[in-house]
Amino acid sequence: MTVAVETGTWQLDRTATTVALKHKTMWGLVTVKGAFATVDGQGEVRADGSAVGTVTLDAASLDTKHAKRDKHLRSADFFDVENHPEITFAVRSAELRDGDQVHVIGQLTARGISRPQSFTAQLGDASADAVTLTAEFSVDRDHFGLGWNQMGMIRGLTTVTATLRFTRSAA
Structure with a gap:
């Protein structure tokens, strides 16, 4: 990715990582926000500077601060x-472009359905021992079998925001 980001294996720092989502509901009048409490992942920076890896979310750990809604979100x-039980993003390619912009190509899997997903992340705090990536992208929940929509209340795309902090794994 950059000279500062060393080749080798990197582990997601759970304590410095957040993955959240937001979606408009109630016919666009209310924005529901939630965050996943349990996130795991790892990556590898290759000799050519590209990176691959996986980020895994515990689907049951989504917390919207509303117990009844959270229970419904966990349901069928x-x-x-x-x-x-898991939502995964498998990074097939991550390449640094235009300074601190990282072009990410991967596959998002939710509810057992996998779809290609690409986005641009921002590289920050890169050092020999840690690197932080931030990203925001949209997902069409219908593409993943999440089409429940009583009385047309839920429309549009879901926005996913992520701050992923990786630390260099010990050799």
């Missing part, structure tokens, strides 16, 4: 955590 109407 949405994430179906009993049958699909």
Whole structure:
């Protein structure tokens, strides 16, 4: 990625990482926000500077600060955590472009359905021992079988925001 980002294996720092989402509901009048409490991941920076890796979310750890809604989101109407406990993003390619912009190509899997997903992340705080990536991208929940929509209340795309902090793994 850059000279400061060493080749080798990197581990996600759970304490310095956040993955959140927001979606308009109630016919666009209310924005529901939530964050995943349990996030894990790892990556590898290759000799050519490109990177690959995986970020895994515990689907049941989504917290919107509303217990009844969270229970519904975990149900078969949405994430179906009993049958699909994880949401994963497999990074197929991450390449530094235009200074601190990282072009990410990967595959998002939710509810057992995988779709290609690409976005641009921002590289920050890169050193020999740690690197932080921030990103925001949109997901069409219908593409992942999350189409429950009573009375047309839920429309549009879901916005995912992530701050991912990776630390260099010991050799």
